[in-house]
Amino acid sequence: MRNEMTLERLREIVEAYGASPARWPQAERLAAEGLASSSREAQALVADAARFDALLDMAPAEAPSAALTERLMAARPRAVAPIVPARPQKEKGFLRGLLETVWPYGSAAFPAGTLAAALVMGVALGSASDISLSLTGTAVTASTETETGEGLIALAMADQVWPEEWMQ
């Protein structure tokens, strides 16, 4: 850092960087500002540079257009959706393979349930209703009200008349 500032060095600084101390080399700024505030010759140097800076500041630079900003925003990076790893396929067993061959329409739970329900309903209806059996031309009637085995025997023994040809 230069602690001493000469008028000649201040002239070099101002001729290169202009009148604003913000643009002067940081290492020399304090010393240069000190000289600029204390010397009339230095003040004249800086004032002349300030007038020239004002002229340079007239160089045009337009603000960005809305279209440019929107183009940039349209091209911005997008958040990437996290990739969900696919669930590993379980190895099919023999039964599952067989089931899929018979019912290739997805889960077999629904048709299996329907079949089971139909079976249950059939058994329930069958056991709840009477079964009557009547033979035309005989007086014998078998009914489920009696024990089934005895009824069938009675039915078998009811007709004592055998057709003649049966006896030959």
Add this chain to the structure above:
Amino acid sequence: MADRRLGPLQGAGADRRPRIGSIQALPGPLCSEGPTRGKIRLDRPSDDELVAAVASGDEAACRALVDRHLARMLALARRMLGNHADAEEVAQEVFLRVWTHAGRWEPGKAQFGTWLHRVATNLCLDRLRRRRGTEDIDAIPEPASGEPGPDRQLEQRELAARVDAALQALPERQRAAMVLSHYQGLGNIEAADILGISVEAVESLLSRARRQLRVALATERDELLRSKETSA
């Protein structure tokens, strides 16, 4: 040509930066993630924080970065290239590089603003080199020194055009040094870093540039002085 002009140091210093209110309006991760999760951040996010958020696709961070730097990059390119259309192309290319490289940005390794200036300056110098072989010498605007028009606004516009023409007539390296130091408000060390030369070389480029500009704009300088005296 639009009349909206940017001052040479616009956005260069902390005092010219957007106020805290701008970040309070930022939705999403910038307001809730990171070390201050669950709190509203009162500080302004650094460039490094914004770049990290840009890499993860944060729209608010992209807009904040554009709001913060686009005008300065455009101004740099405009003064280097001399026309607005080319300047917009360069500014767009600079930001497309930001979008592409955001994921690889290493915080703390370099100043993001310096990196942006380096990219923009190099893109401008490349364009100027390509132009050199093809451009018609008559297409370069001459610093005019005609009589100023009676209309003050027109007079200002004419002066601006003459300053621009004088700037465009500078050798490329001198112009780059002038743009970085005078118009972008960068320090001599930063300018030297961007141009890849020594601090002394930057000072030499600046001295020669200003000397040439003083000669080219001698008439305009007097005009400006007269104009100020009239308006005072």
